[in-house]
Amino acid sequence: MDSAELDPFQKKVSAALVQVTRTVAQLSSEDLGFHRTSSSEFTESLDEQSERILALTSAVLKAATAGTDVDAPSLDTEESLEDNWRGVVDVIDSLLEKADACLDEFTGVIKKLSPSQEEQAPVARKAPKFPTTYDYGPSKIPKPQLLFDHKPDNSDLGPFHPLLETKPHASVPLEKSLTQRQIGGVTAYPHPYETEIRNAQYPKSVYQTASPINFLSFEGTTATFVDTLDGVKKMLEELKQAKEIAIDLEHHDVHSYHGLVSLMQISTRNKDWVVDTLKPWREELQMLNEVFADPKILKVLHGSTMDIIWLQRDLGLYVVGMFDTFHAASALGYPKRSLKFLLKKFVDFEADKRYQMADWRVRPLPSGMFDYARSDTHYLLYIYDCMRNALIEASTPEESLIDYVQDRSKNEALQRYERPVYDAEKGQGAGGWYDLLSRNPGGALSKEQFAVFKAIHQWRDEVARAADEGWQCVFPKHMLFKLAQVMPLDMGTLLRTLSPMTPLTKDRAGDLLNTIKKAAAAGATGPEWRDIAPPPKTLPVAVDMEDVDFPIAERYETSQFWGDVLQLQEPSAPASYSAVASLEALRLSLPLPPMPTTVSQAREKLAVTANAQSSPAPKAAPAPAPVPEEPKYFTVKDLGGPRKRKVAPVDTRDEEASTPDILAGPSDESEMTAKQRKKLRKEKKKAKKTAQSASQFEAEPFDYNTADSVLKAAPTAAPSAQQRKKPFNPYVKALDAPSGARKQQRNDAGKSMTFRE
Structure with a gap:
């Protein structure tokens, strides 16, 4: 299939996959469990489709693994899909690896083997795996640490003893550097190169502006994979002749408790090396301290925090005279400080991040992973040149940014590796x-x-x-x-x-x-x-509450809503403390007239009001003590009223007298026609309403002080049958149901019942 046929086919497949994905997402968001219980037909249909999809998936997996060493998982039920998900991921990874290999052959990165070589070639080794959550099963690559001369001992919880056997470029002898002492309240070994790192200074060339030295082309630069001791010694001789070198590491921490340094990349101005650090003689790489600890040779690293720790732990290497481009980017205020950002900014190079999480233990190293590893250091010296010039230009006589980078880089190089000790009781430590x-x-x-x-x-x-x-x-x-x-x-x-x-x-x-x-x-x-649990964070500085000027709320003497309508008056007699507090609270909330605070005061006020309304009378003699009366007997029938109240006749003579003669015609209604009588009645009603409204406006204002007490008011007459209106029931037509139990007959007036008073 050529490219002309591939593009339409790819678009068609992509569109179908997008539609399937949307449909599946829609179905998963529905409450399938509810629909299963509500319809047996739906349940059978759903189970049938589920079995069909599982069968198709199993067929696809078998077709994808045909002719390979990958076993297709068996998917019989929905639970088996979850249990065998790791196998599904392995099949997908193998397909991606095949596609990657085909693309490399198509682009010419890997030369396609001739037919004779393909027939004679053994089964191809699997391409590197990319660790994911489901790749945490047993290691598919034999553990290289089992072949080390000094196998890792994870049960050793004592202080870490540096691996150094010799100490090149030492100002303090090795024996004195490896003496235990108290560090941070714990007995530990000091940093073997602590004195040398603190006293080291950058070469003068670092403080001088110079044109950046152009890097060689990636394809034209010699790249060497070092996996023998002879190759290490040959590389060391060439490194001693350099003035600056770039260093980087690749680490693996999935199938090792402490982790493993898997590769070390070193670059000079004209050559790249990739060193295999998983060999049994890996601790022999200490010979590189002749360059790494030489303060005259500048070591350029990026983000060296973990690299310094890993070099000490696995290889016994220490760095003196380091320039960390991460801290240089911080000093220059770059928006990003990653190596990817610096490569794009200064070199316009996009690093292939497919292998960023690869298993770097795989051997032999695939070409894609090899190129990715050396790209981290191939351009780093050119980036250093550009950033050095920028630091010098941004420096001032009072502050040198080069010195800033040197101080921060020294702090990184002075880190010491300490074994993670597990504290089961307090949970402290790196992995607690x-x-x-x-x-x-x-x-x-x-x-x-x-x-x-x-x-x-x-x-x-x-x-x-x-x-x-x-x-x-x-x-x-x-x-x-x-x-x-x-x-x-x-x-x-x-x-x-x-x-x-x-x-x-x-x-x-x-x-x-x-x-x-x-x-x-x-x-x-x-x-x-x-x-x-840790206590919540508190303010760093204690605040004296007495020194804080809190705002004071001002109160209005009169209500902003009522105005001066209701003026306050002071109470005539002093009240108790609680009463005064209650009155004050009421006054602050809403201005109201003075009110009695107790029942006795209310009664006295009512008595004074009643006396003021009546004329003064002589003081009456005290009444004799009440004599208990004999019990009286009464009959409810005698006191009860009739079942239907009669409407009292309305006297309209005064109204007729007050009604003006507005009609010219016969005074007797018997002599009027029906039309005249109707018109007369309308005019009388209109005149009556006019008179009532006029009387309301002409009446004197109501005096509450002279009014009768509401507490002893006479009961109002019950409304007549005509005045009582049945409440509106909006559901009267909707209540179409059989009648309930019969209503209990009530005792109306007229029934005779005798009570004792």
């Missing part, structure tokens, strides 16, 4: 549980869950140390929190919680289950996470 809980929401963990979290975290660390694997190969961090929250107490729940389960955990599932049970039982009386 304390830091993990502090950076993740662990406040919701109960006592039992917190105890389980600590126990399985320690269990995971012990398993990783014993197997020399990264802790993520036991189970990842999110599974750690999931186990602590679920606290499985049986094997079935444990397997479901950790699905998919890594081989390391599967082989030790019984031990893990016992650990969880013991921790959950012991955690019932243990502490909670909040008891030892």
Whole structure:
């Protein structure tokens, strides 16, 4: 298929995949469980389609693995897809690797083998794997650390002893440098090159502006893969002749507890080297200290924080006279400080980041990974030249940016490697549980869950140390929190919680289950996470509250809403403290007339008002003591009114007298026609309304002081039958239902019942 036919086919396939992806996302967002329970037909159809998709997927996987050494996983049920997901990922990775190899052949990066060579060639080795979450199973590459002359000992928790056997360019002898002393309250070995690093100064050429030396073309530069001791010695002789060298490392930390330096890249102005650091004689690379510790040779690195640690731990190498371009970018205020940004800015080179997370233990090294490794140092010396000139131009007589970079680079080079010691009780250390809980929401963990979290975290660390694997190969961090929250107490729940389960955990599932049970039982009386959690951050400076001028709220003497309508008056008699406080609170909220504070005051006020309305009368003699009366008997029938009240006749003579003679015609209605009588009645009603409205405006203002008490008001007459209106019921037509129980007959007036008073 040529390119003309490939493009339409690719667009058609992409469009179909996009549509399928959208449909699947739509279906997954629906409540399929609810629809399953609501329709048996839908359930059968869904199961049928699920089996069909699983069958198609299995067929595709078998077709993709035909003729290869990759086994296609068997997908019989939906659960098997989750259990065998790692196998599915392996198939996809193999397809991507084939596509990558075909593209390399198409572009000419790899020369296609002749037919005779293809027939005689053995089975091609698998291309490098890219670690993902599902690649944390058993290592598919034999562990190189098993062949080291000095195998890593993960159980050693003592101070790290430097690997140095000799100390080139020393101002302090090696024996004196390797004497233990107290450092930060802990007995440890000092940095062997501490004195040399502090006293080192950049060569004078670093402080002088010069035109950047152009780098050689990537294809035209000699690149050498060094995997023998003779090759290391030959490279060392050439490095001694250089004035500046660029250094970088590639590290692997998945299938090793402490990690492994897998490659070391070194470049000069005209040559690149890639050194294999996984050889059994890797500690013999200490001979490179003749260049690395030479202060006259400038070592250019980028982001050297971890590189310095790894060089000490694995190779026994130390760097004196380092220039870190990361700190140079910080001094110049660049928006980004990554090596990728510097390569794009100064060289216009895009690094191929496909191999950034590759497994650098693979041997022999593929050409793509080899080129990616050497690109990190091939252009670094040219970038150093450009940044050096920029630092000199941006410096001032008071502040030298070159010195700033030198100080920061010295601090990086003075780092010491210390073994991570696991503290199970307090959780401190590089891989402890304390830091993990502090950076993740662990406040919701109960006592039992917190105890389980600590126990399985320690269990995971012990398993990783014993197997020399990264802790993520036991189970990842999110599974750690999931186990602590679920606290499985049986094997079935444990397997479901950790699905998919890594081989390391599967082989030790019984031990893990016992650990969880013991921790959950012991955690019932243990502490909670909040008891030892870090305290919340406080203000750095204490504030004296007496020195703070708080705003004072001003109050209005009169209401902003009522105005001067209701003026306040002082109470005539002093009240108690509580009464005064209540009055003051009421006055501040809303101005109101003075009100009595007690019932007795209210009664006295009502008595004074009644006396003021009546004329003065002589004081009456005290009434004799009341004599108890005999009980009276009464009949309800006599006191009850009729069932229907009669409407009292309305006297309209006064109204008729007040109505003006506005009609000219017969005075007797019997002599009027029907039309005249109707018109007369309308005019009378109109005149009556006019008179009522006029009387309202002409009446005197109502005096509340002389009005009768509301407490002793006479009961108002009940409204007549005509005045009472049945409330509107909007649902009267909708109540189409059988009638309920019969209403209980009430006792109306007229029934005779006798009571004792």
